[in-house]
Amino acid sequence: MKLALKVTEIEQLSPLVKRFRFEDPKGGSLPVFSGGAHITVEMPEGEIIRRNSYSLISDPYDGTAYEIAIRREDQGRGGSLYMHTKVSEGDEITVSAPSNLFQLDLRARKHVLIAGGIGITPFLSQLKQLDMELKPYELHYAARSRAEAAGIKLLPEAAHVHVHISEEGARMDLGAILDGQPLGTHVYTCGPDGLITAVADQAARLGWPKTSVHSEAFTAPPPGEPFEVVIASTGQTVSVKADQSLLEALEAAKVEVDYSCRGGACGRCHTKVTACDGRILHNDHWLSEGERAAQKDIMPCMSRFKGARLELDL
Amino acid sequence: MTMQFNDETFRGDYTYFNSETAINRFPFPFDQDTYMYSVNIEQHPGGPKGTPFEKMFDVDEHYVSEMKDREITLAEDPLRCQSLPHMELAGWDLLELIMVSKAKDYPDLFKLTRDGNDWHWVNKPLGIEKKFTFLAPTTLPCGPMEYITRQTQGDFALLHERDGNLWMDAGMVTSQADWSLDFDVGMNFFEWHAPVPKAKKMGVFDKALKFLLSVNQGQHYRRLNWTMTVNPRLDTSPENYHKWGPEKRTITPENVGQKQFLRVELQTFFRLPRSNALAFPIRCYLMNLEDIATKPKWGRRLHRVLRDIDPDLADYKGFAVNQEMIVNYLSQFDDGAPTSPGIFPES
Amino acid sequence: MPNTEFSPSIDSRPTYTGLVSQGSAPAIMVADEAGAGALSDLATADASVMDNAHVVLVGCAASVLGDNAPRAVHETPDLDAATPLVSQLLNEARMGTQLYLAGSEGLMGHVSALATAAGMPLGEIQMEHRGSIARRMQCVHCKGITEGVTTDPFTCSHCGLTLFVRDHFSRRLGVFQGVCVDAETPGVVPETVEIQA
Numbered sequence: 125m126k127l128a129l130k131v132t133e134i135e136q137l138s139p140l141v142k143r144f145r146f147e148d149p150k151g152g153s154l155p156v157f158s159g160g161a162h163i164t165v166e167m168p169e170g171e172i173i174r175r176n177s178y179s180l181i182s183d184p185y186d187g188t189a190y191e192i193a194i195r196r197e198d199q200g201r202g203g204s205l206y207m208h209t210k211v212s213e214g215d216e217i218t219v220s221a222p223s224n225l226f227q228l229d230l231r232a233r234k235h236v237l238i239a240g241g242i243g244i245t246p247f248l249s250q251l252k253q254l255d256m257e258l259k260p261y262e263l264h265y266a267a268r269s270r271a272e273a274a275g276i277k278l279l280p281e282a283a284h285v286h287v288h289i290s291e292e293g294a295r296m297d298l299g300a301i302l303d304g305q306p307l308g309t310h311v312y313t314c315g316p317d318g319l320i321t322a323v324a325d326q327a328a329r330l331g332w333p334k335t336s337v338h339s340e341a342f343t344a345p346p347p348g349e350p351f352e353v354v355i356a357s358t359g360q361t362v363s364v365k366a367d368q369s370l371l372e373a374l375e376a377a378k379v380e381v382d383y384s385c386r387g388g389a390c391g392r393c394h395t396k397v398t399a400c401d402g403r404i405l406h407n408d409h410w411l412s413e414g415e416r417a418a419q420k421d422i423m424p425c426m427s428r429f430k431g432a433r434l435e436l437d438l
Numbered sequence: 439m440t441m442q443f444n445d446e447t448f449r450g451d452y453t454y455f456n457s458e459t460a461i462n463r464f465p466f467p468f469d470q471d472t473y474m475y476s477v478n479i480e481q482h483p484g485g486p487k488g489t490p491f492e493k494m495f496d497v498d499e500h501y502v503s504e505m506k507d508r509e510i511t512l513a514e515d516p517l518r519c520q521s522l523p524h525m526e527l528a529g530w531d532l533l534e535l536i537m538v539s540k541a542k543d544y545p546d547l548f549k550l551t552r553d554g555n556d557w558h559w560v561n562k563p564l565g566i567e568k569k570f571t572f573l574a575p576t577t578l579p580c581g582p583m584e585y586i587t588r589q590t591q592g593d594f595a596l597l598h599e600r601d602g603n604l605w606m607d608a609g610m611v612t613s614q615a616d617w618s619l620d621f622d623v624g625m626n627f628f629e630w631h632a633p634v635p636k637a638k639k640m641g642v643f644d645k646a647l648k649f650l651l652s653v654n655q656g657q658h659y660r661r662l663n664w665t666m667t668v669n670p671r672l673d674t675s676p677e678n679y680h681k682w683g684p685e686k687r688t689i690t691p692e693n694v695g696q697k698q699f700l701r702v703e704l705q706t707f708f709r710l711p712r713s714n715a716l717a718f719p720i721r722c723y724l725m726n727l728e729d730i731a732t733k734p735k736w737g738r739r740l741h742r743v744l745r746d747i748d749p750d751l752a753d754y755k756g757f758a759v760n761q762e763m764i765v766n767y768l769s770q771f772d773d774g775a776p777t778s779p780g781i782f783p784e785s
Numbered sequence: 786m787p788n789t790e791f792s793p794s795i796d797s798r799p800t801y802t803g804l805v806s807q808g809s810a811p812a813i814m815v816a817d818e819a820g821a822g823a824l825s826d827l828a829t830a831d832a833s834v835m836d837n838a839h840v841v842l843v844g845c846a847a848s849v850l851g852d853n854a855p856r857a858v859h860e861t862p863d864l865d866a867a868t869p870l871v872s873q874l875l876n877e878a879r880m881g882t883q884l885y886l887a888g889s890e891g892l893m894g895h896v897s898a899l900a901t902a903a904g905m906p907l908g909e910i911q912m913e914h915r916g917s918i919a920r921r922m923q924c925v926h927c928k929g930i931t932e933g934v935t936t937d938p939f940t941c942s943h944c945g946l947t948l949f950v951r952d953h954f955s956r957r958l959g960v961f962q963g964v965c966v967d968a969e970t971p972g973v974v975p976e977t978v979e980i981q982a
Contacts, residue, residue: 155656306879330881332880628796629956632798676925680926
């Protein structure tokens with residue numbers, strides 16, 4: 125399901141982060157959503173359409189608008205740059221219906237939310253949901269500096285919202301955060317891989333069950349060298365440009381692939397490889413180490429290829 | 439109101455009947471002359487005009503009587519409706535989905551007026567008019583799932599997604615094909631399907647779960663399932679098995695056409711917005727062999743399907759003891775002619 | 786006497802993989818007399834497992850643990866008496882608390898239902914079956930629970946119906962399902978057999 129919306133507000137939250145507000149052009153109501161949900165935004169440029177997924181930061185039960193916050197990635201393949209430089213208030217924009225790969229487990233006795241940098245975004249909708257559902261939680265938001273902590277503007281001032289600015293010497297102490305939480309607590313992390321791993325390791329050291337530890341790490345697909353793939357069923361060759369993801373190239377060539385997060389997290393675009401002469405550059409969070417090494421599977425939303433021939437079971 | 443509602447019973451004297459309209463729109467579940475498990479999923483809603491596939495939640499001539507039957511079942515056994523504490527939000531999502539859909543699809547039967555969270559619901563067939571505050575549980579006489587499913591045909595399961603699985607953490611189940619919500623509530627997808635024979639080995643559940651997890655907001659799907667029931671009884675629960683079980687043995691060659699019913703489940707799947715839970719409505723349609731055989735294609739096909747079915751499935755679907763009588767009865771409608779593809783009768 | 790090996794069954798039937806020490810992490814242990822042997826074996830393999838353990842014994846005395854002294858021992862006459870105590874321990878527990886259950890299926894089913902309701906994932910609960918293979922059965926018709934069922938079929942101790950013993954198990958209730966065996970043909974009851982592991 126696609127929604128054709130209008131950009132009604134753009135706000136510079138920090139030097140690198142902008143907030144975008146999208147509304148129905150006719151003032152209609154948009155589908156409401158659950159905390160932690162994302163939408164996929166279409167960014168047409170010339171012949172290609174880039175699609176990036178961004179967490180919704182607005183009130184999940186409010187259908188009047190969707191809001192997202194995007195950090196400008198100058199080294200990226202162009203999605204965030206497009207949003208920062210080409211999109212203005214009043215423009216039309218096409219987005220997907222909300223989808224959630226990072227939902228709260230509403231059974232939890234308590235929720236601990238840990239954000240690093242731009243990883244604050246999914247928590248902004250989650251904490252609205254937690255407030256509305258009257259669930260106990262604490263949020264920890266770590267950033268290098270106040271200038272970089274774009275989320276501060278969007279956070280409520282509350283005793284259970286903690287901001288850790290490392291430049292100010294207030295580093296986040298994961299041991300102190302996780303130790304002694306009541307049985308039935310769930311922890312959620314979004315941010316750099318290092319933070320996600322650190323929280324998972326700390327939780328494991330404290331004997332937390334794996335199913336109580338959640339994370340979302342999806343990022344935009346990285347650019348790279350151009351490459352080609354062959355579609356096994358048709359023999360068709362599909363070229364992937366440097367600033368295009370394999371998934372986007374397949375879509376442009378009308379090869380049907382299912383997808384959701386477009387960030388290597390959900391597993392939906394998982395594709396079998398029927399022949400591989402070269403090296404798959406795995407950039408996803410879905411495949412296991414073993415699967416990566418075997419080179420028999422690829423996540424086209426994130427991963428690329430270097431070598432002579434890659435044939436996909438499509 | 440344009441729709442006529444039958445005055446009929448699903449127990450005791452069993453006065454249930456299908457009008458000609460109901461026979462014509464019956465969701466016959468077999469698209470070929472043989473049957474084995476399959477995931478057989480299609481997009482929903484959508485289908486020929488007048489069929490039960492056309493609207494999000496089909497309302498038919500049995501609506502009012504089915505709701506009365508549910509009321510009787512719930513009065514005897516309140517545990518047929520269960521919602522674990524974290525599922526209340528999913529209940530509101532379901533209430534919204536049904537009220538909005540029914541008011542849109544059947545404007546002469548249902549009306550919903552919304553001003554923010556102040557809602558006004560009118561259900562003409564059941565004579566209900568209610569003003570309440572959306573998401574405020576004290577403004578309804580019972581939980582939101584119970585409130586709306588007392589006004590909607592079919593059973594309902596609400597599935598909570600976590601740990602890569604689906605957990606049946608809430609439901610309203612009064613017209614089930616012999617499974618107990620009270621026993622199964624809280625189970626995951628594999629646990630509650632555990633008693634189904636053969637399907638696990640065939641990998642049906644792995645595929646079905648993978649599919650269900652990928653259902654997104656705004657995309658809805660359906661599939662048909664079926665079983666056989668003696669007498670037009672909605673409540674074929676394990677709870678009351680000792681009450682309806684003996685009826686299974688009352689089939690004779692003389693009465694099999696009237697008393698033996700094909701029970702079809704129209705199962706639909708919806709991703710709910712605020713809870714991210716899945717709603718799994720299971721709508722039951724009953725039609726006896728006599729009425730089925732009024733459509734030559736259906737008579738031929740049902741004969742072939744039931745004659746050739748895997749014995750384990752005949753047993754699981756609970757008609758093995760009557761299979762011979764059923765097949766003998768249906769054989770008179772099977773002249774061996776080929777049948778056309780698809781489920782719809784040749785008109 | 787090792788952990789009982791049950792024959793393979795349907796997905797809803799619990800399996801018990803045996804107790805493995807998680808060291809001196811805070812722990813709650815619940816066992817009946819047969820299960821206490823599993824706790825002793827656990828402590829023999831790693832004495833530190835008892836350092837921060839609260840042991841709740843059901844229907845037996847602390848002496849069954851021998852020299853393995855846990856941080857605290859609670860003796861209770863039966864499962865009903867143990868329930869509020871276990872609930873309180875779970876309620877006060879912190880993340881990282883380990884749960885070790887040993888003994889009958891009835892005890893493990895009941896306590897694991899309490900623990901999952903308190904927020905502990907089922908996969909984190911360690912269980913070892915010892916002693917009788919008697920089952921805790923719920924009559925699907927009257928919902929009454931009959932403890933210590935060793936035969937199939939058996940008579941519901943509440944409504945008197947003759948029930949056959951299914952492997953279908955509700956973790957929420959901690960019970961197996963019993964269904965009327967002669968519903969379709971009242972009075973025609975198959976021969977009674979002992980339940981096998």
